Amino acid sequence: MSSSVLDxxxxxxxxxxxxxxxxxxxxxxxxxxxxxxxxxxxxxxxxEGDIDDKEGEDEGACTVSEGSSQVLxxxxxxxxxxxxxxxxxxxxxxxxxxxxxxxxxVWSSVHPNFRLRLQNSPLNTITLQExxxxxxxxxxxxxxxxxxxxxxxxxxxQDQHRPVNYVLSWLSVVGPMVGLDVPLKYxxxxxxxxxxxxTKPD
Amino acid sequence: MADDKDVLRDVWFGRIPTCFTLNQDEVTERxxxxxxxxxxxxxxxTLVTDKVKKHFLKVMKAEDVEEMxxxxxxxxxxxxxxxxxxxxxxxxxTVLPWSITVHFKNFxxxxxxxxxxxxxxxxxxxxxxxxxxxxxxxxxxxNDMQKKDHKQLWMGLQNDKFDQFWxxxxxxxxxSTEDGGFRYxxxxxxxxxxxxxxxxxLFRPVSPDGNVHTLGDLLKEMxxxxxPNDGEPKRYQVVIHGIxxxxxxxxxxxxxxxxxxxNFLHICIIPTPTD
Numbered sequence: 001m002s003s004s005v006l007d008x009x010x011x012x013x014x015x016x017x018x019x020x021x022x023x024x025x026x027x028x029x030x031x032x033x034x035x036x037x038x039x040x041x042x043x044x045x046x047x048e049g050d051i052d053d054k055e056g057e058d059e060g061a062c063t064v065s066e067g068s069s070q071v072l073x074x075x076x077x078x079x080x081x082x083x084x085x086x087x088x089x090x091x092x093x094x095x096x097x098x099x100x101x102x103x104x105x106v107w108s109s110v111h112p113n114f115r116l117r118l119q120n121s122p123l124n125t126i127t128l129q130e131x132x133x134x135x136x137x138x139x140x141x142x143x144x145x146x147x148x149x150x151x152x153x154x155x156x157x158q159d160q161h162r163p164v165n166y167v168l169s170w171l172s173v174v175g176p177m178v179g180l181d182v183p184l185k186y187x188x189x190x191x192x193x194x195x196x197x198x199t200k201p202d
Numbered sequence: 203m204a205d206d207k208d209v210l211r212d213v214w215f216g217r218i219p220t221c222f223t224l225n226q227d228e229v230t231e232r233x234x235x236x237x238x239x240x241x242x243x244x245x246x247x248t249l250v251t252d253k254v255k256k257h258f259l260k261v262m263k264a265e266d267v268e269e270m271x272x273x274x275x276x277x278x279x280x281x282x283x284x285x286x287x288x289x290x291x292x293x294x295x296t297v298l299p300w301s302i303t304v305h306f307k308n309f310x311x312x313x314x315x316x317x318x319x320x321x322x323x324x325x326x327x328x329x330x331x332x333x334x335x336x337x338x339x340x341x342x343x344x345n346d347m348q349k350k351d352h353k354q355l356w357m358g359l360q361n362d363k364f365d366q367f368w369x370x371x372x373x374x375x376x377x378s379t380e381d382g383g384f385r386y387x388x389x390x391x392x393x394x395x396x397x398x399x400x401x402x403x404l405f406r407p408v409s410p411d412g413n414v415h416t417l418g419d420l421l422k423e424m425x426x427x428x429x430p431n432d433g434e435p436k437r438y439q440v441v442i443h444g445i446x447x448x449x450x451x452x453x454x455x456x457x458x459x460x461x462x463x464x465n466f467l468h469i470c471i472i473p474t475p476t477d
């Protein structure tokens with residue numbers, strides 16, 4: 001019954017489509033094959049993007065010191081979790097001086113509408129975790145609910161015989177919570193050429 | 203499960219004699235004596251070092267104290283790995299007691315996770331248990347548990363109560379006999395000489411044609427260089443809880459008996475000492 005499961009092969013495929021679109025939109029996503037060290041097969045990859053987010057221009061700006069807005073640099077990674085069979089969003093944020101933001105500062109940059117709902121979740125959703133490929137501290141949006149919120153999205157697409165890119169749809173849900181906007185152009189101007197088998201029911 | 207209950211006890215009560223020394227660069231009002239402690243292998247550094255902190259704060263001014271962190275021979279120690287894993291990975295062939303340096307300044311943001319309170323350890327621990335159950339039972343067991351059951355697992359670890367912990371943890375270790383094991387084995391393989399922190403993939407306890415997978419089978423697929431070649435001296439040790447289990451040991455048995463309380467089987471691959 002699990003039509004909302006994403007296997008690793010489909011993850012790769014979705015990411016490749018997303019990258020093709022990103023190339024046209026020039027928003028900076030790239031594919032990084034990670035060296036797995038001591039002779040393990042190289043199949044761990046992540047897709048990453050650097051987006052300079054000028055928070056001062058937005059409402060709900062992230063003001064670290066009172067009364068002054070500042071420019072923050074966000075770094076986002078999409079990594080596949082084989083445990084949950086979902087993509088996971090990892091990110092970190094720095095000031096221009098290179099100081100990394102604390103968990104509290106990250107929470108305060110989340111729009112209040114999202115914040116309440118996220119903090120009510122049992123796992124407190126945004127946590128500081130070790131990046132599974134880099135071994136460095138990154139913030140992570142916990143994947144244990146991903147399957148749950150993706151199911152209706154995929155079901156609807158399937159009912160209407162629309163192709164859907166799991167990773168793109170998922171990113172458009174989780175990204176905006178933490179300052180990552182997914183341009184509408186991803187869905188309007190450019191259509192992925194292939195329909196994905198991940199949308200078929202078991 | 204668990205006919206071999208003694209093994210579970212031995213794993214739970216494993217201890218590492220440790221000597222904590224204050225980093226020389228810390229500003230103190232008088233000389234800081236080292237502090238000795240028996241560290242539980244299955245616990246976490248930030249959970250069992252309140253006494254260490256108290257001890258060193260006695261000789262320091264409050265304004266010189268920031269978040270405490272630990273280092274061994276230049277390597278910052280990741281509190282979110284179980285203590286036994288840190289020891290096996292970084293210090294297993296050295297003389298005891300394990301000598302850890304304590305810092306109160308210059309927290310290495312880029313290497314270590316912040317841990318301002320034990321609730322962070324709890325969240326990390328529960329998140330690992332959930333992930334392990336996603337692998338073992340598609341999250342069914344952990345989702346069927348109530349909040350107080352989750353608390354019981356955590357309190358068992360925090361207060362070092364073997365019976366309290368295992369009364370609940372045995373549910374996470376169940377499987378139907380027709381399956382012959384868990385859906386997938388929650389494991390992580392660590393190597394000091396790799397850039398990647400660990401290897402974690404999907405691996406079943408039983409092959410499609412019904413053969414039981416062993417520790418050797420797992421390594422052959424994940425990290426073949428860790429295995430000895432015929433006729434050559436052994437280059438690597440495969441260590442779990444400070445011992446080298448036989449490579450013929452069934453993986454399902456290892457997962458049930460040698461997993462840490464977080465329900466993951468943590469396997470360290472370390473170079474064989476050359477002495």
